[in-house]
Amino acid sequence: ARPPRGAHVAPVRSFGQRPEYSGKAFADLVAWVDETAALLKPDNIFWVDGSAEENQYLLDLQVSEGRLIKLNEDLRPGSYLARSHPSDVARTEGRTFIASEREEDAGPTNNWADPAEMREKMTGLFDGAMRGRTMYVVPFSMGPVGGPLSQIGVQVTDSTYAVVSIEIMTRVGDDVVREIANGQEWVRTIHSVGAPLEPGQQDEAWPCNDDKYIVHYPEALEVHSYGSGYGGNAILAKKCFALRIASVLGRDNGWLAEHMLLIRVVNPEGKKFHVAAAFPSACGKTNLAMLRPTIPGYTVETLGDDISWLRPGNDGRLWAINPEAGFFGVAPGTGESTNVTAVETLWGNTIFTNVALRPDGDVWWEGLTDEAPEALTDWQGNPWTPDMEHPAAHPNSRFTVSAAQCPQISEDWDAPQGVPLDVILFGGRRATNVPLVVEATDWTHGVFLGSTISSERTAAAEGLVGELRRDPFAMLPFCGYNMADYFGHWLKVGASLRFDRAPRIFQVNWFRKGADGRFLWPGFGDNSRVIDWIIRRIEGQVDAVDSPIGRLPKTADLNLEGIEVSDQDLAELFDVNAASWAHEADLTETFYDTFDGRVPAALTDELNALRTRLEAA
Numbered sequence: 001a002r003p004p005r006g007a008h009v010a011p012v013r014s015f016g017q018r019p020e021y022s023g024k025a026f027a028d029l030v031a032w033v034d035e036t037a038a039l040l041k042p043d044n045i046f047w048v049d050g051s052a053e054e055n056q057y058l059l060d061l062q063v064s065e066g067r068l069i070k071l072n073e074d075l076r077p078g079s080y081l082a083r084s085h086p087s088d089v090a091r092t093e094g095r096t097f098i099a100s101e102r103e104e105d106a107g108p109t110n111n112w113a114d115p116a117e118m119r120e121k122m123t124g125l126f127d128g129a130m131r132g133r134t135m136y137v138v139p140f141s142m143g144p145v146g147g148p149l150s151q152i153g154v155q156v157t158d159s160t161y162a163v164v165s166i167e168i169m170t171r172v173g174d175d176v177v178r179e180i181a182n183g184q185e186w187v188r189t190i191h192s193v194g195a196p197l198e199p200g201q202q203d204e205a206w207p208c209n210d211d212k213y214i215v216h217y218p219e220a221l222e223v224h225s226y227g228s229g230y231g232g233n234a235i236l237a238k239k240c241f242a243l244r245i246a247s248v249l250g251r252d253n254g255w256l257a258e259h260m261l262l263i264r265v266v267n268p269e270g271k272k273f274h275v276a277a278a279f280p281s282a283c284g285k286t287n288l289a290m291l292r293p294t295i296p297g298y299t300v301e302t303l304g305d306d307i308s309w310l311r312p313g314n315d316g317r318l319w320a321i322n323p324e325a326g327f328f329g330v331a332p333g334t335g336e337s338t339n340v341t342a343v344e345t346l347w348g349n350t351i352f353t354n355v356a357l358r359p360d361g362d363v364w365w366e367g368l369t370d371e372a373p374e375a376l377t378d379w380q381g382n383p384w385t386p387d388m389e390h391p392a393a394h395p396n397s398r399f400t401v402s403a404a405q406c407p408q409i410s411e412d413w414d415a416p417q418g419v420p421l422d423v424i425l426f427g428g429r430r431a432t433n434v435p436l437v438v439e440a441t442d443w444t445h446g447v448f449l450g451s452t453i454s455s456e457r458t459a460a461a462e463g464l465v466g467e468l469r470r471d472p473f474a475m476l477p478f479c480g481y482n483m484a485d486y487f488g489h490w491l492k493v494g495a496s497l498r499f500d501r502a503p504r505i506f507q508v509n510w511f512r513k514g515a516d517g518r519f520l521w522p523g524f525g526d527n528s529r530v531i532d533w534i535i536r537r538i539e540g541q542v543d544a545v546d547s548p549i550g551r552l553p554k555t556a557d558l559n560l561e562g563i564e565v566s567d568q569d570l571a572e573l574f575d576v577n578a579a580s581w582a583h584e585a586d587l588t589e590t591f592y593d594t595f596d597g598r599v600p601a602a603l604t605d606e607l608n609a610l611r612t613r614l615e616a617a
């Protein structure tokens with residue numbers, strides 16, 4: 001139960017007190033916090049305990065400071081709107097660095113920086129960066145606290161918005177401090193928006209700095225983030241820790257940290273299958289994670305929508321957990337007809353960022369309803385009407401909501417041991433070439449498919465939207481080490497599985513377009529038709545047709561009952577044009593060449609075999 005409004009004025013307890021534990025490990029934590037505070041020079045230190053009362057206090061505080069807008073309690077209970085600075089709206093990949101000891105360990109796809117130089121640089125930026133602000137100390141767990149696949153960390157931050165976001169996205173609390181005190185290894189992360197306040201200086205609603213640095217020290221298990229308050233730049237447990245740092249932990253310990261959603265599919269016979277899927281940012285993970293099948297007999301349960309940690313089990317299978325506790329999802333395009341599960345998840349207790357505000361105190365974004373309301377306040381706080389050129393919500397506007405609030409969340413979504421994987425999907429946003437679905441012939445071919453994923457750029461990161469770029473395994477911006485070594489690690493993990501128990505790998509593309517520019521496939525709930533074929537395939541119920549790029553469905557085996565897909569569209573959806581694929585193979589070679597011979601021979605062999613098959617086609 002939430003305390004009555006205004007309760008924070010006379011709190012029942014004093015918030016922010018340091019918990020007390022004995023022993024060296026806890027003393028090390030305190031020493032690190034003190035050292036960090038000595039450098040960043042905040043006015044106060046606030047230890048976050050993750051309680052509901054404290055959370056409400058932090059939300060109310062931000063409302064009173066003008067950082068959050070409280071939404072209409074009757075329409076959207078317990079929910080808030082944040083408006084970022086217009087320059088701070090997405091991850092800044094150009095300002096993201098892997099500061100590994102050796103440059104070759106970062107590889108050509110990452111920005112490398114010398115860790116000693118970077119520490120000096122960051123020390124300079126951090127010095128006094130929290131003046132006039134409170135430094136929050138946020139202990140968090142990725143995965144259930146104490147779980148066998150879980151990892152813990154601490155983020156210090158001067159952003160109250162980051163604190164309440166981390167509280168939704170991870171497990172925050174004193175029980176994490178207890179784990180640290182018990183000697184559990186933890187990741188040290190420092191975040192500052194880089195906007196110290198002089199005495200009497202008027203604050204901004206969304207302070208940030210034009211100079212941004214998101215720096216990872218993989219050997220030291222540390223992250224430094226400066227200048228941004230948005231998403232993956234500021235919620236350091238997410239992309240910085242659970243992908244970039246965790247991928248390095250996985251490399252060194254035989255597991256995988258992946259940019260993957262995770263679902264359980266129950267087929268008409270009641271049999272359960274677990275599917276993980278890697279799609280680049282803003283390419284449909286949250287949507288597939290919340291799939292409502294349009295074909296009868298199937299149900300889908302949500303386990304995770306963005307990150308999966310995969311570990312070989314003693315049984316020779318690959319086990320997966322979702323290390324997060326919430327969804328940080330793209331708002332635009334989320335509506336009754338596309339993702340009704342998300343719409344239902346967002347009924348309340350949600351933080352919205354950069355969406356539009358309705359006159360009645362509720363929120364709106366493009367795609368929530370077919371028609372825009374007559375008058376809105378846009379994401380920057382200006383009056384907006386439907387005749388305006390620019391969208392009311394920013395294209396990368398987001399919702400932050402607890403996973404437990406999803407109506408189709410699986411009862412096993414927080415099972416500490418995870419779930420055994422049956423299927424892995426790789427996908428991207430491709431208007432041409434890539435068929436609706438292709439099955440890999442074996443694990444190595446599947447790794448080849450993953451390594452060749454490319455996708456049209458989206459608004460989730462800075463850059464030109466629509467431009468095609470390589471995004472292997474959907475991990476281009478998130479792999480914390482040399483991508484070629486990462487390909488090799490995937491081969492190694494596959495070899496450590498029992499050959500007949502390894503997940504089967506498929507490539508999918510919901511985004512193929514006809515010559516007239518329209519999507520050939522209805523997508524969303526109808527993607528269940530592709531999942532259905534995949535499951536019947538692994539159950540040995542249907543055959544496939546060999547093509548140069550992998551196995552394709554016989555179109556008669558696809559359940560298309562109830563949708564209109566013309567024969568011509570269907571043919572186009574599965575068309576494999578030898579000439580364009582030969583060009584695609586050339587581009588893959590060019591991409592592989594950027595790794596200076598480090599790409600595993602098994603993958604260059606796959607590329608040669610693809611070319612041979614294309615020539616014979």
Ligand code: GTP
Pocket residue numbers: 279280281282283284285286287288305306328329330332333334338460510511519522523524527
């Ligand atoms: P991140 O949170 O950035 O990692 O994104 P995501 O991969 O979770 O993508 P999300 O599910 O939020 O989808 C991003 C955009 O793609 C939204 O605008 C969706 O409406 C759209 N989208 C998702 N699935 C489909 C589909 O099957 N077909 C089409 N045409 N669009 C889709």
Ligand code: SPV
Pocket residue numbers: 090091230231232233238239280281282306328460461
């Ligand atoms: C993505 O860009 O893949 C996201 C959003 O999920 S962020 O947390 O900002 O990385």
Ligand code: MN
Pocket residue numbers: 259280281282306
């Ligand atoms: Mn993502």
